[in-house]
Amino acid sequence: MEIGVPKETKDQEFRVGMSPSSVRALKEKGHAIFVESSAGIGAGFTDNDYVDAGAKIVPNPEQAWNRELVVKVKEPLVPEYRFLQKGQILFTYLHLAADRKLTEHLIDCGVSAIAYETVEQSGSNKLPLLAPMSVIAGRLSVQFGARFLEKQQGGRGVLLGGVPGVKQGKVTILGGGVVGTEAAKIAVGMGASVEIIDINVERLSYLETLFGSRVGLIYSNSSNIEAAARETDLLIGAVLVPGKRAPILVSRELVQKMRPGSVIVDVAVDQGGCIETLHPTSHTKPTYLEEEVVHYGVPNMPGAVPWTATQALNNSTLPYIIQLANSGMEALDNNSALAKGLNVSNFRLVHPAVREVFPDLVS
Known part of the structure; x- marks a missing residue:
């Protein structure tokens, strides 16, 4: 052929x-x-x-x-x-x-x-061709989020890992699938305070075996999402519904309640995004400020590391x-x-x- x-x-x-x-x-x-x-x-x-x-x-x-x-x-x-x-x-x-x-x-x-x-592999519901890029996007989401929290990039000026005497930054991850899990690994490695919010209790139980007490594991409902978003420094959208648009989990009204200078990275943007105020951006101009919150919506995030991503x-x-x-x-x-x-x-x-x-x- x-x-x-x-x-x-x-x-x-x-x-x-x-x-x-x-x-x-x-x-x-x-x-x-x-x-x-x-x-x-x-x-x-x-x-x-x-x-x-x-x-x-x-x-x-x-x-x-x-x-x-x-x-x-x-x-x-x-x-x-x-x-x-x-x-x-x-x-x-x-x-x-x-x-x-x-x-x-x-x-x-x-x-x-x-x-x-x-x-999609029958029986397992695994997405074998999405998984490698989800791993990369999940890891990059925290890497980019940490960068745009810098004051010169429009963020609040928070170091995710903190320093002795100053508490670390908080990372909230919406979705505990491949993207969310990989994001949590990097955020924990940086020393941040990390929460994963997911609607699947069985998945939360699995994540407990993976992270133990290093990550807060929260059931997904509107009250818990609102409470987390108000206090977070970096909010990562990691929601996937195969083949469908991602559901909106964070409304504009809730974004207005977030800390000024906090950062949103929505990995689900290529499926429509799960944040109401977020729209696709590009590597050339990756962020914009709306409701005093930095929004990052690059739909081809792994393109930033093409040597690794192409081979993976x-x-x-x-x-x-x-x-x-x-x-x-x-x-x-x-x-x-x-x-x-x-x-x-x-x-x-x-x-x-x-x-x-x-x-x-x-x-």
Whole structure:
């Protein structure tokens, strides 16, 4: 099969859909890989690295996109819509619940779109292609949050770990999944006072075995969220409902009650976000001030560490890419996890959760 790897076009998105080692693995199985020139530079991979792995370097995006299977990192942006075509398989992060325009175009053009974030292992409810980026985003959320708490960045001037004689900063994490757990690990490591708020009591019990008394574990309801938000220095949104928009847990009214100069980092922003006042930002301009609170809403946070993130993503995506390259759409018949990743196919919206978000697009 011919596989295209275009260069990412999202603002400061330096990850790439396939690393040279992934290219080599596919080449050894007889597939032809076409990588757009400079696609891997931001992640530390030169065109020569790809050539050595067996890829052909193509000079423009058209020649990377015009393939049976296209492997990316982030969703196609509007200028890329013209490359999508009937019969093509697109394998990337899509987050359609937060993007009606892209959803409509994918339906109209007839592409088969498989979203990393909805590939789900049967029985375990694990999201194997979302997990590696969730780990990175969770860890970065505290790293970025600590930075923007600095006074020069618009924050209150709080050091999360404190110092002897001065209490540490407080970190509140909404959601105890992969993102929330990884955020808590970093925040605890920095010496912050940490709370995780989650609606799943069983998950809270598991987190107790992981953190013991180092992390406060709070059941999620409006009263507990309000009490925590009023006192926190860094509020991290880490809520995930696979395929659907994230629920709003923090209203504008509650943001108004937060400490001036406190920071919100919403990792759920690519699924619509769980903070009412937060909208997507970019690595170029990552924050804005609203209701005297610093808001950070970069939807492609792992793009800040592309060398690490590209390899972590490829470690998980490669087995699925190989199956798609070997068998095309028939691969979904033999892999139930991959089948659950299918969002759009044959001019139809097929993923159940996304259909619930856009019932009027269901034929």
